[in-house]
Amino acid sequence: MVRTELAARLNDREYTNWLKAGRCLLILKDGLLPFTDRYMRAFHGDLLNQSAVLRSPCRDSCKPRGNKLSGCKVCSEWQKAILRHHRQPDVTVNWDNCFPPYWRTDHWEVAKAFMPRGQAKVKGADKCDAPALLNLINYCTYFSFVDPKLVREVIRCRNELMHSSEYHVTDDWMQHYWTALNHFVNQFRHVPEMATVGNKIDEMLTLNLSIYVSGLDQMDSGGLGDGLEADFVSHKESGADVGQWEAELLEEMLQELLHDADEDTDSQTQVGKGKKAFLHFCLCILHIMHKRSMFHDFC
The missing domain is CATH 1.20.5 (Single alpha-helices involved in coiled-coils or other helix-helix interfaces)
Incomplete structure (x- = not known):
C-alpha cells in the first residue's frame, strides 16, 4: 500500500517538482550554514571592538515583551547597533527571537534579530533553516556583497513553495525558481562551502524520480531474479x-x-x-x- 501511494505521487510531475524544489532549499542551507556562521562571528567581533559599552554585560536580565524590548543601557546600545546594520530598520524587527543578555557573548543571538519570527528556541547556526539564513543575508548590511533583490526573489519563491496547499508547482515555476537560485548562488563563488551548491541544485532539479516508480513496480511484481536483487x-x-x-x-x-x-x-x-x-x-x-x-x- 505504501509503495503504491509513493509510486502514484512520483508519477505526478508537479508533485515531484514541489518535492525537488524543497530539497534544493536544504542543499542551499547546507552550503550557507558554515559561511553565515563565520560571517556573523566576524560581524559580532567588529561590533564589540567598536564599542566599550557593548562589551559590558546586561544589567537587568532584559527580555522582550511580545515583540517589544525596553532594555538597559547596554541592551539599548545593542538594539541601536543592530538597527544601524539593518537594511530596513523601519520593518518589524523580531526582538522576541533574541535573549538580549546573550548578545555580548553569542554572535548567533545577534543574528536572530535579522530573521523571521519563531527563532527564540533556536540555539546556534546549525539549527536554522533556509529562510532564516536567507532573511539574515537579506536584512544584515554586513552581507554587502549580496544583491538584496536576488535573495528576496529566492525568499519569494520559497514562500510560494511552502504555501502551496496542493504540494504542486508547474514546470514554468520551476524554471523561474532554477534561474533565481542560480543568480543567487553565483554571488558566492568566492565561498568554499558554496562551490558545489550550484551543481548539486542542477542535479536535483534534473533528477528523474520516475526511475523510483519503475523500481517500485518491479518490487510489487514479486518476481525479482538474482540479477535484479x-x-x-x-x-x-x-x-x-x-x-x-x-x-x-x-x-x-x-x-x-x-x-x-x-x-x-x-x-x-x-x-x-x-x-x-x-x-x-x-x-x-x-x-x-x-x-x-x-x-x-x-x-
Missing part, C-alpha cells in the same frame, strides 16, 4: 530517501503553520487554541514517524 536494494533505499524528503518538507510546512497561528489575532480563542494544539500534535507525530523511519518502510 541489487536494483531492488537500490530502489528500496531510494524510496526511503524520498520518504525522508517528504517528511522533512511536511515538518517545515507544519512549523510555518504554527508560526502563522501564533500571529493570528484569533489564536487566543478556544477554536484558535484548538487549531494550534492540533498542529502541535501533527508535528509531534510526524517527528516520531520520521525518527522511527516509518516513512522508510517499503518492504
